[in-house]
Amino acid sequence: MxxxxxxxxxxxxxxxxxxxxxxxxxxxxxxxxxxxxxxxxxxxxxxxxxxxxxxxxxxxxxxxxxxxxxxxxxxxxxxxxxxxxxxxxxxxxxxxxxxxxxxxxxxxxxxxxxxxxxxxxxxxxxxxxxxxxxxxxxxxRSTHGAANTSGTAGKYDYKEVLGLSILFYDAQRSGKLPANNHVSWRADSSLTDKGDNGEDLTGGWYDAGDMIKFNLPMASATTILSWGFLKWSDAYKTAGQEDHMYDMIKWPLDYFLKCWNPVKKEYYVQVGESSLDSTFWGRPEDLPANLKVFKVTASKPGSDVAGITAAALAAGSVLYQTKDASYGARLLSAAESLYAFATTYRGIYSVSVPAAASAYASTGYNDELCVAAVWLYKATRDKKYLEDAKTYHSSASPWAYSWDDTTVGCQLMLYDMTRDVTYRTEVQRFLTSWKPGGSLPYTPCGMAFRSKWGSLRYDANVAFIALMAAEDGIDQVENRQWALSQLNYILGDNKQHLSFVVGFGSKYPLQPRHGASSCPDQPATCDWSNFHSPGPNPHVLKGALVGGPDGTDTYSDKRSDYVGNEVAVDYNAGFQSTIAGLVHLSTTRWSTCQSYSQVLDFLLKPLM
The missing domain is CATH 2.60.40.290 (Immunoglobulin-like)
Structure with missing residues (x-):
């Protein structure tokens, strides 16, 4: 029916x-x-x-x-x-x-x-x-978000959102910017980033509104973005964003290659100390030179950060197999050697690097090794990696899907690779816990609420898993319906009629907690007085997903609110890939739709 x-x-x-x-x-x-x-x-x-x-x-x-x-x-x-x-x-x-x-x-x-x-x-x-x-x-249905006027079926213009999210990552770029820089108010920054022996560590993404480079959430985001890009590449083509996406995702991949030295078995995992977040407010272009750097080694291991970076590199190698075979091979070689390092020298990176603990304290590494192994299997079809993944796999239903816990991601990929019903059941159990009637509370307006700190990040990440699961034939109708409801909440279906994506729609956050966008154009001074300014950020941080509301749908658009108004590279990752999934569905299955209702008919109709 x-x-x-x-x-x-x-x-x-x-x-x-x-x-x-x-x-x-x-x-x-x-x-x-x-x-x-x-x-x-x-x-x-x-x-x-x-x-x-x-x-x-x-x-x-x-x-x-x-x-x-x-x-x-x-x-x-x-x-x-x-x-x-x-x-x-x-x-x-x-x-x-x-x-x-x-x-x-x-x-x-x-x-x-x-x-x-x-x-x-x-x-x-x-x-x-x-x-x-x-x-x-x-x-x-009146909405204060951006209704879809693009000619593609859907309540909101998901293609526009997809392009905006890529721009957010462009705004997070560190290093020497390319000639095709898409963010006019950003310029070259942190050109003195170097390792202990002078290694070039320029590049990568700044983590959030601050100016620190943390490889754990950066690599997690890169893996999720690449996964969505591979699954729904047609969405990026349809949105006219394919080349832009390749350009965007290559930025962190290039940086990871710089950070890893397979001969010395050293992997740089952080540039800048967490205290920078409370001592400096301004543009990345004005950061002090020669920031302190941190690495994991054979004697001070970090299996979690090395594992998820190996996953990111392996996923990138699959992306570039046909576009640039030599670059793809380079990524794969680095992924394999970094994986070997991660599995040979076991340890939690935030223990080896205490400077990371205040921001990104890791709770374990088997989940990252599982994801790394399954991505290496996908890239190489070497069954030893599949067997490794099964070894590192956990049957537990995790607290969330995040930079710190990739368990359900590995379960879903194992199901995709093996069609073993055991993994399917694990994914179903996790998603059921997030849906109405499960273990999570819901806000009055219908958002599944896991944590007040980056509430939308958790919600969007699980929506991504739900859409991915639907692609694998797992509860297609129910998972698509639920993912759509959560993404539409983010884009305007909430009591504020607010888009939580900066720059999307007519009503969106004006004070995201983000140093660079809070500063006026150079050469004007930018410091803590700009942080405390009551006005909107001078620059629109297009595409950034803010942390989001609390469990009562209450949200305050204040720069000082680092719980609800923070932005981060891991916040946008699952969100962007879910949007890509919606664009994919809209263009492959809704081409004959004339109304939102027909869109939903097609969205929720199981694949035959």
Missing amino acids: QSKILVLVSWMTLVAGDVPVTFSVVWASAEKGSFCVPVARDLHGWRIHLMSSDSITRLDITEASVVTTLNNGREFILENKSWNADEHVGDTICVDFLANTDHRLGVLTGHAYLEGFKRDHSTHLPLTDTVSLSSTPATV
Whole structure:
């Protein structure tokens, strides 16, 4: 059966009366429902009556509260939340919910109306599985994010978001910038970065809003970005970003090659001390020279950071196999030798390098070695790497998918490589824990909430795993639906109607915690007075995903808020790759869609 969710019928034909509610079977005893009610006068509080063709035993809903249940579960009176009480003429109140039933009599039908408005039964439409589709997203659902006007189906312009995210990584570049630098307010920086014996350590990405280079999150981000690029390369082509993406991803790969010396068995993992974050505020172009550097060695090992960098290099080698074979071979050689170093000399890098512990304290290294091994198997098809990956693999359901825990990433790649149902079950268990009814709380507006520190980063990373799992045939409908809901939350489906991606839409963060963008153009001075400035950052840090709101959807656009308004290279990685997945779906499966509802039909229809 073709799924039908969020089918939005043009309310211009439903004059202040009933509107249809559409349902689709999601699980054996649950259906997803949605409706949109037009607002004909200003409201300061509202109630909506929801009627169903059959009894509903439980109604899970975020946009409203159920205040009364009537007619044996066939009618519900819904009341606004505190954050959406005020509605204005021309708005629409759109509600999504999950309806649980005790029995199955076919797909539910229903209708809804706004209390206090005349119900005009002459305009009532029958609710069937073939409700006419006549509206575009901009017509039926107001949004303060950037609605899609690109001609590609989808609620938001995901192609635009994809290009913006790449620009964020360009803004993070350290070293001598290329002639095709895309960020006009950035210039050459940190040209004196050198190893203990004069090794050239220029390049790479600054980690966040500060000016330190941390290889662990940098390599993690590079691996995730490369994984998404390989899986959905067509998305980058469609968005006109393929060349830009190759250029962007090569920047950290070149840097990793500089950091690794296979002869000396030394790998530089950090440039700059964490104290720099609290002692310096300004442009990277104004950083002091000869920053302190840190490395892991045979006597002071770092299997985690070396392992994830080997994964990044191996993934890069696959990317460049056809584009630049000699460069791809160089990446693969470095990946294999660095992996050998990581597995021969075991240890946690933040123990060997205490300077890293305050920012990126690692909890282990088997997960990184697992990911490195499986990527090397993908690059070489040497079965010894696959056997290694199985050895390092853990069946545990991890806390999250992040720079510190890549367990579920390895589980998913092992399933992709082997089709062993054991790995599939592990991935399913992890994703189930993140979905409604799992172990995570949800914010009132529907975001899965793992941690207040970079809340959107965790959410987007798991959305990426969900889309990747769907590509491997794991719970396709459910995983795509969930990933889409979380990404749309980030782009504007939240109580602030705010895009949490800087530069996207008409309302987005103006004060991301980012030194370079907070500074005026040179030669003007930039220091802590700019940090404390009440105004917006002089430069728009296009594409940056900020940390995000807390568990109540509360967010403060303040530069001083390093919990909610920080940006970082690992924040954007899973987010960008998920966006690439949505662009891929929109261009390969939605080419005939004329409305957002049809987009969702195609998105949620299992591949045959």
